[in-house]
Structure formats: C-alpha cells, structure tokens
Amino acid sequence: MKELKLGLPLPPPTDGPLTVDELRLAARNHAMPLEALRYPVTPVGLHYVLVHYDIPAVEESAFRLTVDGEVERPLSLTLDELRALPALEVASTMECAGNGRALLAPRAVSQPWLLEAVGTGRWRGVALHTVLELAGLRESAVDVVATGLDRGIENEVDQRYQRALPLAEALREEVVLAYELNGGPLPPQHGFPLRLVVPGWYGMTNVKWLASLTVTDEPFTGYQHARSYRFRLDPDEEGTPVTRMLPRSLLAPPGVPDFLSRERFVDSTPVRLEGRAWSGQGRLVSVEVSDDDGVVWAPAQLTDDLGSPWAWRGWTYEWNATPGRYVLCCRARDDAGNVQPLEPVWNVGGYANNAVQRVPVTVVD
Amino acid sequence: MKELKLGLPLPPPTDGPLTVDELRLAARNHAMPLEALRYPVTPVGLHYVLVHYDIPAVEESAFRLTVDGEVERPLSLTLDELRALPALEVASTMECAGNGRALLAPRAVSQPWLLEAVGTGRWRGVALHTVLELAGLRESAVDVVATGLDRGIENEVDQRYQRALPLAEALREEVVLAYELNGGPLPPQHGFPLRLVVPGWYGMTNVKWLASLTVTDEPFTGYQHARSYRFRLDPDEEGTPVTRMLPRSLLAPPGVPDFLSRERFVDSTPVRLEGRAWSGQGRLVSVEVSDDDGVVWAPAQLTDDLGSPWAWRGWTYEWNATPGRYVLCCRARDDAGNVQPLEPVWNVGGYANNAVQRVPVTVVD
Numbered sequence: 001m002k003e004l005k006l007g008l009p010l011p012p013p014t015d016g017p018l019t020v021d022e023l024r025l026a027a028r029n030h031a032m033p034l035e036a037l038r039y040p041v042t043p044v045g046l047h048y049v050l051v052h053y054d055i056p057a058v059e060e061s062a063f064r065l066t067v068d069g070e071v072e073r074p075l076s077l078t079l080d081e082l083r084a085l086p087a088l089e090v091a092s093t094m095e096c097a098g099n100g101r102a103l104l105a106p107r108a109v110s111q112p113w114l115l116e117a118v119g120t121g122r123w124r125g126v127a128l129h130t131v132l133e134l135a136g137l138r139e140s141a142v143d144v145v146a147t148g149l150d151r152g153i154e155n156e157v158d159q160r161y162q163r164a165l166p167l168a169e170a171l172r173e174e175v176v177l178a179y180e181l182n183g184g185p186l187p188p189q190h191g192f193p194l195r196l197v198v199p200g201w202y203g204m205t206n207v208k209w210l211a212s213l214t215v216t217d218e219p220f221t222g223y224q225h226a227r228s229y230r231f232r233l234d235p236d237e238e239g240t241p242v243t244r245m246l247p248r249s250l251l252a253p254p255g256v257p258d259f260l261s262r263e264r265f266v267d268s269t270p271v272r273l274e275g276r277a278w279s280g281q282g283r284l285v286s287v288e289v290s291d292d293d294g295v296v297w298a299p300a301q302l303t304d305d306l307g308s309p310w311a312w313r314g315w316t317y318e319w320n321a322t323p324g325r326y327v328l329c330c331r332a333r334d335d336a337g338n339v340q341p342l343e344p345v346w347n348v349g350g351y352a353n354n355a356v357q358r359v360p361v362t363v364v365d
Numbered sequence: 366m367k368e369l370k371l372g373l374p375l376p377p378p379t380d381g382p383l384t385v386d387e388l389r390l391a392a393r394n395h396a397m398p399l400e401a402l403r404y405p406v407t408p409v410g411l412h413y414v415l416v417h418y419d420i421p422a423v424e425e426s427a428f429r430l431t432v433d434g435e436v437e438r439p440l441s442l443t444l445d446e447l448r449a450l451p452a453l454e455v456a457s458t459m460e461c462a463g464n465g466r467a468l469l470a471p472r473a474v475s476q477p478w479l480l481e482a483v484g485t486g487r488w489r490g491v492a493l494h495t496v497l498e499l500a501g502l503r504e505s506a507v508d509v510v511a512t513g514l515d516r517g518i519e520n521e522v523d524q525r526y527q528r529a530l531p532l533a534e535a536l537r538e539e540v541v542l543a544y545e546l547n548g549g550p551l552p553p554q555h556g557f558p559l560r561l562v563v564p565g566w567y568g569m570t571n572v573k574w575l576a577s578l579t580v581t582d583e584p585f586t587g588y589q590h591a592r593s594y595r596f597r598l599d600p601d602e603e604g605t606p607v608t609r610m611l612p613r614s615l616l617a618p619p620g621v622p623d624f625l626s627r628e629r630f631v632d633s634t635p636v637r638l639e640g641r642a643w644s645g646q647g648r649l650v651s652v653e654v655s656d657d658d659g660v661v662w663a664p665a666q667l668t669d670d671l672g673s674p675w676a677w678r679g680w681t682y683e684w685n686a687t688p689g690r691y692v693l694c695c696r697a698r699d700d701a702g703n704v705q706p707l708e709p710v711w712n713v714g715g716y717a718n719n720a721v722q723r724v725p726v727t728v729v730d
Contacts (some may be wrong), residue, residue: 017383
C-alpha cells in the first residue's frame with residue numbers, strides 16, 4: 001500500500017461517555033482480572049494484552065531477525081540460531097503505559113484501561129547485548145530501533161510498530177529477546193515468535209513480533225516516540241517521553257463480588273488482604289494500606305516470591321473491621337522518592353496514571 | 366456469609382451511553398480478536414473468557430468432584446480418579462450467550478459484547494455419562510445440576526454459579542468433564558481443574574470450576590435458569606430458556622486496521638476473505654458473502670479443518686474489488702432452517718444476537 005493519509009486523526013480528550021471505538025478496543029484487548037494477583041507469575045491468558053493493530057500470522061520456518069544499521073556485521077538470524085545463543089530468563093512485571101487512562105477526566109480516546117493492565121511473566125530468550133555484540137556495534141551507534149511485524153494506521157500515519165532504546169538501555173544485561181513465556185513458546189498475542197522485553201519500562205517498549213533491530217547514528221524520531229507515548233499538558237507541546245513504570249500497588253479485592261458493580265461483600269474479619277506492588281523507577285520500599293479512603297495508612301508486610309528486582313513483590317495486611325462500609329486503598333513507594341498519589345496526575349495521552357486503587361467493601365454482620 | 370439481599374438489582378435495558386459497570390466487565394473479560402479466526406483451534410489467551418464472579422483459587426490436591434442426588438452410589442472423585450477413567454477429546458466451538466449484546470438498542474446492562482465472544486478448544490476429559498453410569502442413575506432422575514466453585518451476588522441473589530442439563534442432554538456421548546484444553550491443563554480462567562463442556566450450547570452451560578453434580582428428581586429452577594438466560598420481550602414474563610447456539614459466521618477483517626476505529630484498508634484485490642462459521646442448532650450448510658452491506662450475496666467455499674460436528678468450519682471467498690468503500694458481510698445457514706438476520710432480534714437480556722457482522726473496508730488505488 002502506498003503511504004497515504006488514511007484513517008482518522010485521534011480526537012482530543014473528552015469528558016463525554018465511552019465511545020464505541022473505545023468499547024471495540026476494550027473487547028479485543030484485556031487487562032488482568034484482579035484476583036489473578038494471587039499468582040506470582042501470571043498464567044498465560046491472564047496477563048494483560050494490548051495489540052495496537054492486528055496480531056500478525058508468522059511462520060516460524062520463514063522467520064528471520066535482521067540486525068543492521070551501525071553494525072560491523074549485519075545479521076539475519078533464524079529462531080534456531082537465536083536459541084543456540086546463551087539463554088537468559090528474567091521474571092519481569094509489565095504494565096501498559098495507558099493503565100488508568102479511563103479514570104482521567106477528560107480522558108484520551110484510546111484503549112480505556114482502568115487499573116489492571118499488568119502482568120508478570122518469566123521471559124526467556126537471548127540477551128539483546130549478546131546479539132548486538134555478535135553484530136559488532138560501531139562507535140556511531142546511538143539508538144537501537146526495534147520493528148515489529150504488525151502494521152496499522154494510527155493518527156493518519158501508516159506504520160509498522162516501532163520503538164527504540166538508547167544504547168545504554170539496550171546494553172543492560174536483563175534486556176531480553178524472548179522466545180518463551182512461562183516455560184512455553186511465546187503465545188501469538190504476546191509476540192510469537194520473538195519479543196523485546198525491557199524490564200522496568202512500560203509495555204510499549206516491549207516490541208512484539210520483533211522482526212528487525214536497526215542501530216541508528218541519531219536518536220529515533222518515529223511516531224511512537226515523537227507523537228505518541230509522551231507526557232503533554234497541551235496537545236501542541238513537544239512533551240517528554242514516557243519511559244519507566246511509576247510505582248503502583250494493587251489489592252486483590254476480598255470477599256465476594258456483586259456481578260455488575262464488582263463491589264465486594266466480606267462476611268467476617270479478620271481478613272488477610274493481599275496484593276502486589278512494583279516500580280520501574282527504583283527499588284520498592286513500602287506498601288501502605290488504608291480502609292478509610294486514604295486518610296489513615298498502615299504498613300503492609302512485603303513478601304518476595306520471585307526474587308527478581310524486575311518483578312512485582314507480594315504484600316499482605318491483616319485487616320480487622322467491624323460491620324460497615326469501607327474503601328480500601330493501597331499505595332507503593334520506591335527508593336527514588338516516588339509514591340502513588342491519591343488523585344491522578346493528568347496528561348493529554350492518559351499515560352502513567354498511578355493514582356491509588358479504591359475498593360469499596362461492605363463487611364456483613 | 367448469611368444469605369442476605371445484597372448487591373444491586375440489575376437495571377433495565379438502556380439506550381444511554383456505556384456505563385462504568387459495563388467498562389469494568391469489559392476490562393476483566395475478553396473476546397477473541399477477529400484475526401484469531403485464522404486458527405482452527407483458538408490458542409489459550411485468545412479464546413473468549415467470561416467470568417461471572419471471581420476466578421477461584423483451587424488446589425488440585427484438595428479438589429473433589431462430588432456426585433449425589435438421585436444416584437445409587439454417591440461419589441467423591443479426585444482428579445487422578447477422573448483421569449483414570451476412559452478419556453475423550455472433543456473439538457468444540459463455544460460462544461457466549463450474550464455475544465452481540467452491546468449492538469442491541471436498548472441493550473441489557475451487562476458484559477457489553479460486540480461480535481467476537483467465541484473460541485474453539487480441544488477439550489479433553491471424561492464423558493459425563495461415564496461418571497453418571499459409575500454413580501448409577503435412579504429412575505427418578507430428571508436434571509443434572511452442575512455447581513461451580515465461584516460465588517457471587519447477582520441481581521441481589523447470593524449464589525454459587527449453577528446450571529443444569531436435562532437428562533437426555535447430559536447423556537449425550539460428547540458431553541465432557543474436561544481437565545485439559547488444547548493439550549495442556551485447564552487454565553484458571555477456563556475452569557481449572559474441571560469444566561463441564563456441552564458442545565452445541567451457549568457458554569453459560571459450560572460450568573467452570575466444576576465441584577459437584579447433583580441429580581434431581583424435578584427440573585432445576587435456580588437463578589441462572591429461572592431468572593437469567595431466558596428470552597423475554599418484557600422483564601416480567603416467564604420467557605423461554607436460552608439453549609443452543611444460533612448460526613453465526615465471522616470474517617477476519619482483511620487488510621490493515623486503523624488503530625482507533627478498527628476500520629480496514631486494503632491495498633489491492635483480489636483478496637482471499639477468510640472466516641469461520643458454526644451452529645449449535647443443526648448442521649452448517651452454507652456461508653454467503655456480500656460486499657454491499659447485505660444486498661447481493663454470493664456463496665463462500667466451506668472448509669473443514671477440525672472434522673468435528675461441534676466445531677466451527679472455515680470458509681473462504683475470493684473477492685475482487687475496484688478502489689472504493691465497501692461493507693463486507695457474511696451469513697451462515699444451518700439445516701434446521703436458521704439463517705443469520707441482517708438486523709438483530711431484540712430481547713431483554715440481550716441474548717443470542719446473531720445479526721450479520723458488518724466490516725467497513727476501503728480499497729486503496
């Protein structure tokens with residue numbers, strides 16, 4: 001297809017009702033049901049999925065990863081050749097940069113995430129630096145551009161999905177070209193046969209259906225860097241890039257739900273509240289819990305099932321309550337000084353809204 | 366918890382904007398992205414999922430299936446005991462009874478499905494009749510009530526999820542108590558460790574996290590039979606039960622999508638259109654395709670990848686088009702005389718809306 005101006009421009013943020021475009025995206029993509037916080041590693045099918053365009057059909061036998069640009073030895077690698085290189089497995093928590101978007105007012109018209117666009121996987125593959133060393137980086141190298149096999153039109157721009165990493169990020173030892181998730185082959189919706197996994201960063205950098213790595217001698221300025229995935233207070237400003245995950249904690253709602261409202265009913269306390277928390281900005285240092293909508297906070301007990309600095313940590317809190325109505329909240333803090341705010345921090349694209357979760361609970365006599 | 370009148374009554378159908386309750390359900394549950402129609406068997410994570418309440422935590426070692434009621438020998442079976450019985454694998458297409466609900470006007474306020482709440486699995490387990498024969502059915506047997514481990518409050522009724530099958534349906538040879546999906550253990554969201562699979566019926570009868578089978582001497586009148594899952598034109602009428610799937614065909618949208626609208630752009634024809642079609646009411650006999658919003662129809666070619674009478678069949682259609690804008694549709698017909706309508710057939714609960722899919726496509730010069 002010729003590169004035409006096709007599709008529709010993205011509309012401005014709205015306070016209006018949810019649109020059918022948003023519903024269509026919400027039906028295709030999915031978050032992690034909050035009760036799945038019980039699993040240290042998220043089972044396949046429960047990890048959040050966001051597909052910008054279509055999941056492409058890929059034949060493993062025809063697949064090649066090409067490596068070119070500012071390298072000494074351009075490469076074209078089969079999956080078997082990648083599997084023959086030293087392997088690395090990283091347990092890593094991944095959250096969509098748009099998580100919390102639908103809770104902003106006005107909100108960007110896009111995938112309408114609430115709270116739970118997250119998951120943790122055991123990603124196994126070859127370290128990105130291993131492949132870059134095989135190709136031999138030139139001194140001129142600045143960015144590594146990852147291109148997926150998925151193609152679509154976004155905000156009138158016909159594109160294959162592309163994100164880049166600055167060289168210092170690309171060479172981190174835990175950045176993986178993953179061909180396995182949780183001990184099995186990568187599922188189609190998570191990027192079969194190959195996915196770039198960048199621990200600590202929001203999901204958009206974890207390019208699925210990875211087809212090529214191009215080393216550039218200047219910073220990448222493609223659509224998903226220069227136009228999308230930027231913090232802006234005004235649509236016309238340049239803004240700053242969305243990169244690593246802000247701290248967030250989530251609570252597995254206790255008791256039993258009402259079908260439609262998802263409100264919770266708990267029949268007796270004490271109740272052990274459980275959840276998980278993470279940050280891509282620093283080491284997670286604490287989780288606090290409140291049962292009065294964030295007025296009084298008490299410390300939760302941190303656990304560490306996975307022992308990976310890139311994975312969420314579990315937390316528990318023994319909650320005693322008398323019959324009545326409560327609003328449970330939790331908030332995470334990291335050693336970079338970030339703490340979850342009680343109210344959202346707004347931006348045009350609806351990124352990185354890590355305001356605390358609120359879980360209305362009725363304790364029944 | 367005492368059985369209290371808790372939660373909220375379901376609201377009446379609405380023409381209003383999508384509510385946050387509906388969005389919350391859409392974020393938890395998910396449909397099958399339409400490009401996944403390419404897979405004869407739907408990969409785990411792409412099959413539709415609807416969870417009424419919460420996915421329960423189940424320890425396999427503690428799990429027992431109890432069989433009681435109108436039987437000679439009440440049973441309590443471990444998973445290993447179930448696995449030791451003769452095994453059966455059935456490739457079966459499952460569609461949510463609420464598929465198409467959000468396209469009705471006014472629409473029931475519930476899980477807001479559009480078109481794609483479907484999937485096909487290879488379900489392996491032990492035939493239900495094998496277990497019932499082991500227990501020995503009494504002559505008084507009328508219904509087999511299946512109870513899941515999931516509990517919630519729905520329309521002010523505190524309940525564990527329950528559905529029943531009339532005896533004649535329960536004894537069909539292809540009705541399975543499945544402990545495997547697609548060759549692996551049942552995933553949590555599909556009912557680990559055991560699920561009732563009733564080929565041909567809508568999803569609500571395929572009880573997940575199956576904990577007990579109770580044979581009754583009169584027809585079951587639980588919430589999910591007497592109040593929910595009924596065709597009604599007025600909320601106060603008794604209505605008729607929702608049972609087997611009406612015929613439906615779906616088209617994998619061709620070309621590339623616009624991110625937000627999901628509208629399609631195709632750069633050259635001929636294009637091979639592909640999709641799948643099924644019916645639980647009879648044998649699928651034809652699929653037809655239209656490129657003018659359902660005015661003129663032409664026959665598609667049926668394929669049969671799975672060779673199972675309970676699974677969808679593939680179809681293809683060679684489409685030649687000149688540049689312009691089209692609305693592609695497809696419609697399925699079965700040998701019971703059912704054909705997909707161009708416009709929805711309305712009912713209060715928003716069930717079984719099998720009106721034809723419409724796919725706007727622009728062919729680019």
